[in-house]
Amino acid sequence: MLELRVADVATPCAGVRSVTLVGDGPLPSYPPGAHVGLEWAPGRLNPYSLTPTPSPRGPTPRDLPPGLDPEEYHLSIALRPDGEGGSRRVHALAPGDRVRATPPRSSFPPVGTAAHHVLVAGGIGVTPVLAHAAWHAFWGNSFEVLLVQRPGVTPHAADLRALAGDRLARATDRTAVPALLDEALRGAPWNSHVYTCGPPGLIAAVAATARRAHWVADRVHAEPFVHAPATGTPFTAVLRRSGREVAVGAGESLLDALDRAGVAAPRLCRQGVCGECVTEVAAGRVEHRDTVLGDDERDGHMALCVSRAAVGETVELQL
Amino acid sequence: MPGPDVSGPPPRLVLAVGERAGAAAAERCAARDRVRVVVSADDAATVLDAELPRLTTGWRIVGVGTTADAAAVRAAALARGALGEEVTVWPLDDSWRVRVHCGVCHHQGESRRDALAACPACGTALAVSDQESRVHGAVLGVPRA
Numbered sequence: 387m388l389e390l391r392v393a394d395v396a397t398p399c400a401g402v403r404s405v406t407l408v409g410d411g412p413l414p415s416y417p418p419g420a421h422v423g424l425e426w427a428p429g430r431l432n433p434y435s436l437t438p439t440p441s442p443r444g445p446t447p448r449d450l451p452p453g454l455d456p457e458e459y460h461l462s463i464a465l466r467p468d469g470e471g472g473s474r475r476v477h478a479l480a481p482g483d484r485v486r487a488t489p490p491r492s493s494f495p496p497v498g499t500a501a502h503h504v505l506v507a508g509g510i511g512v513t514p515v516l517a518h519a520a521w522h523a524f525w526g527n528s529f530e531v532l533l534v535q536r537p538g539v540t541p542h543a544a545d546l547r548a549l550a551g552d553r554l555a556r557a558t559d560r561t562a563v564p565a566l567l568d569e570a571l572r573g574a575p576w577n578s579h580v581y582t583c584g585p586p587g588l589i590a591a592v593a594a595t596a597r598r599a600h601w602v603a604d605r606v607h608a609e610p611f612v613h614a615p616a617t618g619t620p621f622t623a624v625l626r627r628s629g630r631e632v633a634v635g636a637g638e639s640l641l642d643a644l645d646r647a648g649v650a651a652p653r654l655c656r657q658g659v660c661g662e663c664v665t666e667v668a669a670g671r672v673e674h675r676d677t678v679l680g681d682d683e684r685d686g687h688m689a690l691c692v693s694r695a696a697v698g699e700t701v702e703l704q705l
Numbered sequence: 706m707p708g709p710d711v712s713g714p715p716p717r718l719v720l721a722v723g724e725r726a727g728a729a730a731a732e733r734c735a736a737r738d739r740v741r742v743v744v745s746a747d748d749a750a751t752v753l754d755a756e757l758p759r760l761t762t763g764w765r766i767v768g769v770g771t772t773a774d775a776a777a778v779r780a781a782a783l784a785r786g787a788l789g790e791e792v793t794v795w796p797l798d799d800s801w802r803v804r805v806h807c808g809v810c811h812h813q814g815e816s817r818r819d820a821l822a823a824c825p826a827c828g829t830a831l832a833v834s835d836q837e838s839r840v841h842g843a844v845l846g847v848p849r850a
């Protein structure tokens with residue numbers, strides 16, 4: 387764990403607190419889209435995306451790639467009054483306070499071989515997207531940004547505009563989003579990838595639009611900031627086609643366990659909203675945690691990314 | 706190049722190596738597919754470099770030809786950012802000829818699948834294995850002990 391000190395706090399817009407953290411020594415570098423797990427109570431960590439270092443010349447210094455040998459970590463965190471307490475803890479921080487955090491973890495990196503990057507941010511989902519945009523701006527990569535926001539309540543909108551210029555499209559009216567997505571994804575040049583950070587509805591909309599435009603799943607990347615919990619009681623999944631048994635641990639999803647076992651399974655959003663990983667269940671009761679299957683579809687199907695076997699059950703999958 | 710017609714299956718860039726492959730491709734392709742015929746698989750890279758910037762994401766790539774030539778098209782597409790799911794091959798029926806990747810000097814040459822080959826570059830005697838590399842578009846030639 388990193389021992390960090392709060393160097394500065396700011397309120398870029400209502401309900402959002404930006405925190406600058408420094409270490410007692412050099413801080414680990416991080417790739418765009420990385421997050422740190424900030425400890426807000428003993429043993430309780432929340433992941434928060436790292437944003438680029440602001441500078442008078444723009445959101446990132448021009449001499450080093452964003453995230454390389456950083457002197458500070460920057461986080462922007464939306465207050466969730468009904469959450470478990472992580473965001474309330476951050477909003478109560480003051481300069482001089484000490485916090486602990488995991489080293490940066492990369493879970494949402496840009497694809498290095500892509501010819502073009504489509505970045506989609508909803509609300510506080512702007513934070514990793516800002517890091518991506520700073521990276522692409524630094525290296526001169528081809529990219530565009532679609533920012534879905536309520537007027538006046540999205541932090542870093544000005545930073546994003548400074549980085550993206552006329553490559554930034556903004557939607558303050560949800561009804562405008564489908565047309566903007568359609569235009570961006572249907573017209574994206576060969577070898578594009580799309581990255582979305584936002585609420586599940588936005589992630590699902592991007593995935594659906596991409597699918598309609600014949601994008602394959604591996605070109606669609608998402609980082610939800612509202613996670614459906616995918617962990618729980620251990621269970622066993624039996625794969626009917628191969629006869630293999632895959633043990634699913636308490637701290638992993640069924641999809642994670644299948645990946646670990648080298649079993650190819652479809653996926654897209656990894657949060658139970660897009661339906662890409664829905665698989666036929668031959669036997670066993672399921673604890674459904676997705677938001678994509680209707681009641682009449684849940685009998686005999688499950689979303690591998692978030693749903694689990696009911697306690698004490700073994701599920702048999704048509705995989 | 707307009708975006709993909711979302712009303713049907715994905716549009717395809719079909720790269721056929723040789724006249725016979727071109728004829729086979731013409732029979733199987735839809736009107737909205739783009740068919741390009743090249744003389745040699747070595748020309749695939751040049752054609753892809755010219756064609757891919759005209760396409761939008763969502764298009765698929767198809768390599769048509771002998772097993773070796775179709776695999777070479779696939780390897781060239783993968784090297785230019787195509788994902789495995791976006792590339793298919795339509796090998797013609799002479800699948801006994803394969804491109805062999807020398808495990809010693811990495812040179813590639815053609816051989817019969819069931820034959821022992823000598824690498825045309827370094828001369829090493831190679832056993833043609835069943836291990837096919839999609840990236841290299843060739844099967845592995847293992848030096849004989």
